[in-house]
Amino acid sequence: MSLPVQRSDQLNPSNLRSILRNFCIEGKPAAISRIGSGHINDSYLVTTTHAEYVLQRINHTIFRNVPELTNNILKVTSHLKEKLLNQPVGLNSFCITQLIPTGKGEYFFQDHGGNFWRLYTCISGTKSYDIIENPQLAYEGGKAFGIFQYLTSDIDPDALYEILPNFHNIETRLSDFREIVKRDPAGRVKDVQREIFFIEERAVEMHTILNLGQQKKITLRITHNDTKFNNILFNENNRAISIVDLDTVMPGYLLYDFGDAIRTGANMAAEDEEDLSKVGIDLGLFKAYSTGYLEIARKFLCPAEIDHLAFSAKFMTYIIGLRFLTDHLDGDHYYRIHFPGHNLQRAKSQFKLLKDMDLNFSSMKEIIRGCCL
Numbered sequence: 059m060s061l062p063v064q065r066s067d068q069l070n071p072s073n074l075r076s077i078l079r080n081f082c083i084e085g086k087p088a089a090i091s092r093i094g095s096g097h098i099n100d101s102y103l104v105t106t107t108h109a110e111y112v113l114q115r116i117n118h119t120i121f122r123n124v125p126e127l128t129n130n131i132l133k134v135t136s137h138l139k140e141k142l143l144n145q146p147v148g149l150n151s152f153c154i155t156q157l158i159p160t161g162k163g164e165y166f167f168q169d170h171g172g173n174f175w176r177l178y179t180c181i182s183g184t185k186s187y188d189i190i191e192n193p194q195l196a197y198e199g200g201k202a203f204g205i206f207q208y209l210t211s212d213i214d215p216d217a218l219y220e221i222l223p224n225f226h227n228i229e230t231r232l233s234d235f236r237e238i239v240k241r242d243p244a245g246r247v248k249d250v251q252r253e254i255f256f257i258e259e260r261a262v263e264m265h266t267i268l269n270l271g272q273q274k275k276i277t278l279r280i281t282h283n284d285t286k287f288n289n290i291l292f293n294e295n296n297r298a299i300s301i302v303d304l305d306t307v308m309p310g311y312l313l314y315d316f317g318d319a320i321r322t323g324a325n326m327a328a329e330d331e332e333d334l335s336k337v338g339i340d341l342g343l344f345k346a347y348s349t350g351y352l353e354i355a356r357k358f359l360c361p362a363e364i365d366h367l368a369f370s371a372k373f374m375t376y377i378i379g380l381r382f383l384t385d386h387l388d389g390d391h392y393y394r395i396h397f398p399g400h401n402l403q404r405a406k407s408q409f410k411l412l413k414d415m416d417l418n419f420s421s422m423k424e425i426i427r428g429c430c431l
Contacts, residue, residue, distance in 0.1 A: 379408030
């Protein structure tokens with residue numbers, strides 16, 4: 059999912075080496091190269107004479123409270139590191155990246171330009187995928203997020219800061235949408251009446267997860283909140299061994315994580331596909347991901363969470379489409395667009411995916427039931 063980004067200045071190797079001198083690294087920097095396909099932070103692979111690291115410039119336009127952001131990451135990674143010491147064979151091969159301190163004992167550095175930097179250990183020999191290429195990768199990805207959630211399931215949600223308040227709160231998102239429709243700041247409401255009706259006719263149903271939480275049928279847990287596939291690291295044998303990008307780890311409902319993984323990973327087309335006939339749910343990938351995920355997660359999920367896993371994919375598709383349409387009506391201030399009408403095209407693609415999920419919903423629920431046998 060795209061998010062707003064701060065403007066990136068061109069940073070040459072000497073600037074980056076100057077930044078690195080503030081961190082406690084092993085050896086001297088030998089090579090620095092830009093990495094990653096993400097749109098949020100600027101990331102660089104740093105190779106020294108003794109080790110490899112990942113240097114990141116934190117996008118503080120989005121993550122405005124860098125100290126709390128850093129505390130969240132430290133709490134989660136420390137917990138994971140401790141938990142992995144006592145896991146059985148299979149789980150104990152899971153790897154965690156660690157933040158490297160500065161010479162002052164802090165875990166981020168602010169330069170003279172106001173930019174915030176951090177340094178991670180690098181898990182060498184790993185790779186990531188932007189697209190799920192086959193069911194085996196989907197299975198591994200689902201299992202990896204299941205492991206991550208299992209290992210963090212005993213963290214008190216109150217221990218973490220809500221770094222992006224109301225991130226998936228349907229009441230907040232619908233309220234923002236309706237306010238924008240009422241104001242019509244970009245004069246676009248008249249052209250999207252069908253899409254507005256699509257949102258409104260499903261609004262009551264889409265309160266389901268929030269209602270479950272308010273009724274105490276599901277509880278707040280630790281959620282990753284960015285479960286796209288390229289946040290999973292694979293080893294040379296295509297075994298998923300790590301989950302990265304912990305910026306959005308905070309209290310939430312686990313259904314959000316599963317739903318967004320399916321929305322992004324089991325769609326047969328791109329998030330902004332123009333040819334809507336290509337958009338739909340790939341039930342083969344859905345089944346493979348669900349199988350891997352539930353192999354681990356069914357050990358700690360409550361019945362209401364399991365019962366609503368299939369619905370969570372519909373919910374996350376709806377709420378992301380809602381946010382795309384809201385930004386289109388607001389004049390494209392939040393998501394980066396590459397052409398006029400891009401956000402509307404994204405919204406239409408999400409709504410087509412949701413319609414296909416509606417048609418296949420019985421099969422999706424049956425797949426989930428089968429994974430729990």
